[in-house]
Amino acid sequence: MEGGRPGGRRSAGVSERRLWSGAVLLGRSPAGLSGRQGEAAPRRRLGRSGGSCAVRGTGGSSAVSKCSAAERGYVRDRFVRLLAGRPRRRTALIHRGYYVRARAVDHCVQDFLLKTRSHPRRQILSLGAGFDSLYFRLKDMDLLHHTVIYEVDFPSVVCQKAALIKRTEELSALVGDAGAEGLGVTTAFSGKDYRLLGVDLSELPKLSAALDEAGLDSEVPTLFIAEVVLTYMESSRSDALIQWAAEHFSHACFLLYEQMHPEDPFGRVMQQHFSQLNSALRSLSQYPDCEAQQKRFFEKGWTECSVMDMNEFFTHCIPEDEQQRVQALEPFDEYEEWHLKCSHYFVLTASKGMEPSWTPLLSNVAVPPHHGPVRLAGSVSALACAAQSEVVGLRRYGHHSALIKPNVILTTGGFGEENGHHCRMRSFHVLTKYAGSWQTRCVKKENPDQGWDERLYHTVSCLSDSLALVVGGRTSPSNAALGMLWLRFPKICNDSDPGDVTVEPVSLQPAAEPAALRWRHSTTEVIFKGEKYLFMYGGRSAVQPVLGDWYFLHVPEISCATIAVEGPVPEGRHSHSACSWKGGALIAGGLGAAEQPLSSVFLLREAERGFRWQIVETHPPLIPRYSHTAHVHDGKLVLVGGVWFHSLCVPGITVVDLMTGLCLDYTINAEHLEWPLMLHNHSSVFLPDEKELLLIGGGGNCFSFGTHLNPNPISLNLSSILTSH
Known part of the structure; x- marks a missing residue:
């Protein structure tokens, strides 16, 4: 629902507790394009390039994304509809991305208002404000005592916004007595505590003159807000603006939100997206991470500066009950893209001349948790397994690949590209190694009417050369009622006859089926008293976001068996890894109940009366x-790829010696590949004789930067790292 006003207008003497209550988010609209891409593109591009005109009009789309988030209850903003027009639905991933950005701005703006509430005058200068509703929400809450808000954007943008305000009674009433007479040619709209100016931010002399004309006072506490703005300027111009703010204003605060980490796989996709929009991220190469941005502000005259990525902000600056509220608002299953997006955006606060110092990002965080060193033991080179540009049928994620026979790999399900369309995958895929190279084989269905149900995040356990069991999976995050399937292989290729493969899906209705209504789980073969069982553990369901239970399925009839399990119970998790070892199961990592990655490794081993x-x-x-x-x-x-919150590098290969506990990390060298190698939502198959690891598929919808799918399988030779310690 749309967030409404929590009550009547608040009194002038608003208390500190009520100001911090979080009833209204003071964040601004996300930069984005229309449709799914609600926060991807910049609202504006600064400077005199041909691409700027195409981007100036995207502020309306940003407001639409903001309106969609308000409709779903992420934020409360009754003014966004007045600025955005007709609401259009965005995805849950876009909603979360907008929410954390808005929450970060809200957190910092409220802190500024609190710390300066005793001053007789104060100012907020919003750079590249677009169709943001910040002023109207602050005004409606009666928080703008002795405060003037200045908004700056391209003249064409502010003219549109001014027209909206003038013809919308509720907006114009909040501004009050409006008029631009005597305030300079750049002022498109003004009131007692509001100025809307049309000027190009990259032209600093004109900007400074326009603000002077509009009455900006360099001697009172001033908060500068720049959300996804400076990165589209030439670095020399954005640096000059940052330095000008520090030198020209005696009591200044700066709030910056934009992108970082341009060179890892997600960052390369992000950069490519903006380049295709003719809106390159100009400052990323010079200021690629939090440390570089912090150093930038210190060098430009700011005396205090704090910065954190959005994973850190969400985890440490948003109360747990609020995190849980947001996580429960709507079905969601795009954790990887959510966390990757948050690791590629940061919020920075800087100040000078403030007493006491303005450090809103340090109030709840003593030590940033994700910036410790990664002790790399070496690297492993990634090689594409096919000479052709793409192996058709393996552009997918959320699938499962299984070795059904030596040198024969079956891949099922997932979401990807089929017949030129993005969809849940209906086709099976088989890779065979013949004459030393991997080749795609045609897969035939024994019974075309008995189709695959297009599931994602399932498991496949091979019980013999001709039979495999499919457990769990989902079609959508709200539908996991998929149960189990048999996969039979009436015809399978071999080394002497690398022909086609026939796969026959057969519905299975065992007594254990209710236990299988889950996804992002694991199914591992274990041995108890000489008999085989499948150990199904963890995952999530349409009802429970995290499961910590387990079942033993007796092979071959696939019936639930009761076996006692003792010892320290692992916390619930999904998206973990599991593999068989010495008749038991090794469980590593995963995402816990708070949507936080886990570091624990557990061994389920056979004991005298059970496990x-x-x-x-x-x-x-x-x-x-x-x-x-x-x-x-x-x-x-051997742990392969994945997602972590560490900001200095991306996961590669981690080797844990199970005898000594020694843990070594290796990077994956993918410089010879022609595409960014995404190592999440993938599958992998290990060939022990060759010590070859085959990575298949992977990727996802990279926030709103488009869908990226690894086109080819990747081969890693692990001989050196498996014998080095």
């Missing part, structure tokens, strides 16, 4: 991660 959980200690501690895959070879646990 027992045992914690596997690692040193140094395993970096928390999820959406990875895992294999065991010769007493070594």
Whole structure:
């Protein structure tokens, strides 16, 4: 529903507790395009390039995304509809991205208002404000005592906004007595505590003159807000603006929100997206991370500066009950893209001349948790497995790949590209290794009418050369009622006859089916008293966001068996890894109940009367991660890819010696590949004789930067790292 006003207009003596209550978010609209791409593109591009005209009109689309988030209850903003017009639905991922951005701005703006409430005058200068409703929400809450808000954007943008305000009674009434007479040619609209100016931010002399004309006072506390603005300017111009603000204003605060980490796989996709929009991220190469941005502000005259990525902000600056509220608002299953997006955006606050110092990002965080060193032991080179530009049928994520016979890999399900369309995948895919190279084989369905149900995030357990069991999965985040399937292989290729493969899906209605209504879980073969069982653990369901239960399925009849389990119970998780070892199961990492990556490794091992959980200690501690895959070879646990919150690098290969606990991290060298290698939502198959690891598929909808899918399988030779320790 649309967030409404929580009550009547608040009194002038608003208390500190009520000001911090969070009833209204003071964030601004996200930069974005129309449709799914609500926060991807810039609202404006600064400077005199040909691309600027095409971007100036996207502020309306940003307001539409903001309106959609308000409709779903992420934020409360009764003015956004007046500025956005007809609401259009965005995705849950866009809603979350907008929410955390708005929450960060809200957090900092409220802190500024609190810390300066005793001053007789104060100012907020919003750079590139677009169709933001910040002024109207602050005014409606009666928080603008002795405060003037200045908004600056391109003349064409502010003219549109001014026209909207003039013809909308509720907006114009809040501004009050309006008029531009005597305030300079750049002022499109004004009131007692509001100025709307049309000027190009990259032309600093004109900007300074226009603000002087509009009455901006360089001697009173001033908050500058720049959301996804400076990065579209030439670095020399944005640097000059930052330095001008520090030198020209005696009591200044700066709030900056924009992108970072341009060179990792997600960052490359992000950069490519903006380049295709003719809106390149100009400052990223010079200021690629939090540390560089912080150094930038110190060098430009600011005396205090704090910065954190949006994963840190969400985790440490938003109360747990509010996190839980947002996480429960609507069905959601795009955790990887959510966390990757948050790791590629930051919020920065800087100040000078403020007493006391303005440090809103340090109030709840003593030590940033994600910036410790990663001790890399080396690297592994990634090689494409096919000479052709793309292996048709393997552009997918959320799938499962299984070795159904030596050198024969079956891939099922997932979301990807089929017949030129993005969809849930209906086709099976088989890779065979013949004459030393991997080749695609045609897959035939024995019974075309018995179709695959297009599931994602399922498991496939091979019980023989001709039979596999599919467990769980989903079609949509609100529908996981998919149960189990048999996959039979009446005809399978071999080394002497690398022909076609026939796959026959067969519905299965065992007594254990209700336990299988989950996804992002694991199914691992274990041995108890000499008999085989499938150990199904964790995952999530349409009702429970995290599951911590488990079931033993007796093979071959696939019936639930009751087996006692002792020891320290792992916390619930999904998107973890699991693999068989010494008749038991190794569980590593995953995403916990608070949507935080886990670092724990557990071994489920056979005991006298059942099984027992045992914690596997690692040193140094395993970096928390999820959406990875895992294999065991010769007493070594190999973790592949995934997502973590560490800001300095992306997950590659981690090897844990299960005898000593030694944990070593290796990067994956993908410089020879022609595309950004996304190592999440992938599958992997390990060939122990060759010590070859095959990475298949992976990727996802990279926030609103478009869908990126790895086109080819990737081969990693792990011989050196599996014998090095």
